[in-house]
Amino acid sequence: MKKLAIVFNPCAGLRRANKYIPQIIKMYETKGFETSLFETKKRGDGVNIVKEQAEKADIIVCIGGDGTLNEVITGMIDSGMNKPIGYIPSGSTNDFANSLKLSRDIMTAAKDIMEGKPCEFDIGRFNTKYFNYIASCGAFTRASYSTPQPKKNAIGHLAYILEGMKEIPNIHPVHLCVETNGKNYEGDYIFAAVCNSTSVGGILSLNENIVDMSDGKFELMLIKMPLNIAQLGQIVLALKNQDYDCEMIDFCSSDRFRIQSSSELDWTLDGEHGKGNKTIEIETLHNAVSLIVNER
16 A cells, blocks of 8 residues: 655644545545645644655655745655655645646645646755745845734735735845856845746746746846836836846846855745855756646
């Protein structure tokens, strides 16, 4: 009998997945899997659970948000294994799941894991940590990891937006120098991101024709500090139209980035706090993880 391990975050999102756990376990057992459930209770539990179960299980299923999936994938990489990972998104934003076009319906997503197939995807390495789809700093970055969990559970993704609005009066540019592909980008930026997703924070979206989640490259977006209303208007219009040739935006794709700043910045990795240094090394780990996708 094949073994399936579920890593479940009972506090994710609106806790909407909680009531479906018995049904999900029953369905997987009906499909012939010996199913074990492991609940996360604190940050880092997902990493440790997967490191312990990766060799024993044939499939690892993650039920939670982007942060929980980050821990599951980190645990898989740290284990040295590459078992298929199924993802049932139940967080507040679920950016990575949106890019993969995974169902938002809990039971449909659970069923799709049984009917889908493993596909290889790239993962980013941020110094010694990993991220699935985004590493960012600057405006609204803090809202991703500073929003209290009760507020996230109460009003979902709106909580991120409301928390981010508090930052508007305090938005200051950060001076960055980015080296990649033999090019240098330097300036004062209000937002910087290295990402591998078509959805960023549920607010920004990248062109699907540009983003390939398994091409060995991540996308770099640097938004310059607007000095007047006209430049702010340029930025808003460019983001709306996905026009990356705008003079207020530096944009490129690459497999590695070296980012230097004048001070240690707060970063977010998949919505969770990532401690930054004055020098950040980011590289793409090509096809580092197998995620089960049902291409309906």
